[in-house]
């Protein structure tokens with residue numbers, strides 16, 4: 133068996149590590165010059181979205197001997213709408229580095245891979261199919277999945293972010309649900325350190341367009357963040373992603389090709405969380421390759437979670453400013469904390485309820 137992994141991101145590297153644990157050495161191709169050679173950003177795992185798993189980092193270490201260090205635990209989650217604020221505390225999840233940093237998760241995973249990773253090696257799927265018996269498509273961009281008619285794009289999103297200097301708590305993340313700068317989307321702040329944070333707006337493209345240019349939306353967001361924090365933040369770095377595809381892969385495995393991470397359907401339509409499912413999908417592909425649970429079966433839970441998340445997203449998109457305010461007010465305190473720390477799969481229960489009542 134000759135396995136090629138196309139992409140040294142989260143899913144490709146997790147796949148490589150798991151294959152090696154089972155005695156298979158894959159060949160990993162990465163188009164960039166090193167792992168995470170892109171903009172630097174912070175990402176988060178909000179554990180309630182990974183249920184029934186309560187602690188993703190411990191789960192990966194205990195079950196698969198895949199070791200990841202977050203940069204901080206999230207012990208406070210502040211949600212702000214146009215006029216309301218909810219403060220939720222507890223063991224809510226983790227923040228982690230991505231991209232060009234030493235501790236970025238792609239770097240941490242790459243250090244656990246023994247096989248050679250070929251950098252500056254942008255591969256075409258067709259070429260790899262000729263050279264290898266099995267191909268894992270882990271490019272983080274479902275265009276490849278779409279090119280073989282195996283992907284349905286549900287929507288595309290714009291993400292604009294910046295690294296800012298100021299004073300932050302490493303354990304507090306903030307999210308803004310405000311249509312003025314993130315129509316049908318959200319803004320967020322994730323701390324890199326006590327002095328640096330990542331602020332981002334993410335919203336669906338092409339709907340409910342209010343006529344504001346991206347730079348105007350960004351200016352509104354930036355003002356709001358500075359006002360809410362009571363600080364004059366300084367921007368030190370910026371990024372912009374357009375046309376970020378959110379959708380579903382039709383068949384997770386086609387012949388001897390496995391679609392993992394964003395090429396499967398790891399990005400949750402509700403709030404864009406995709407890291408943990410991406411890592412799991414890489415692991416599941418490796419296990420199928422080594423005679424374990426068939427990939428299509430193993431990834432059913434990821435598929436179902438995507439569907440559940442989409443149901444809730446559709447409801448979220450219908451909320452106007454007043455309804456968002458009421459939601460945030462309701463979440464403040466014990467009610468929201470229970471929701472974020474419950475051991476139950478809130479996404480599954482809520483989406484079932486919405487389907488059952490005919491609301492969605």
Ligand SMILES: Cc1cc2nc3c(=O)[nH]c(=O)nc-3n(C[C@H](O)[C@H](O)[C@H](O)COP(=O)(O)OP(=O)(O)OC[C@H]3O[C@@H](n4cnc5c(N)ncnc54)[C@H](O)[C@@H]3O)c2cc1C
Nearest residue numbers: 139141142143163175176255271272393394405406407410
């Ligand atoms: C700005 C932003 C913020 C996000 N925030 C969060 C968050 O807070 N929490 C969360 O859970 N998720 C978040 N996500 C989503 C998460 O980052 C992805 O779901 C996850 O990284 C997908 O992993 P992957 O393995 O599919 O792709 P990636 O980790 O992106 O890796 C893909 C790799 O393939 C390489 N590649 C591409 N084409 C080729 C080719 N032809 N040949 C060889 N190599 C190739 C790329 O260079 C890259 O290194 C965010 C995404 C973005 C863009």
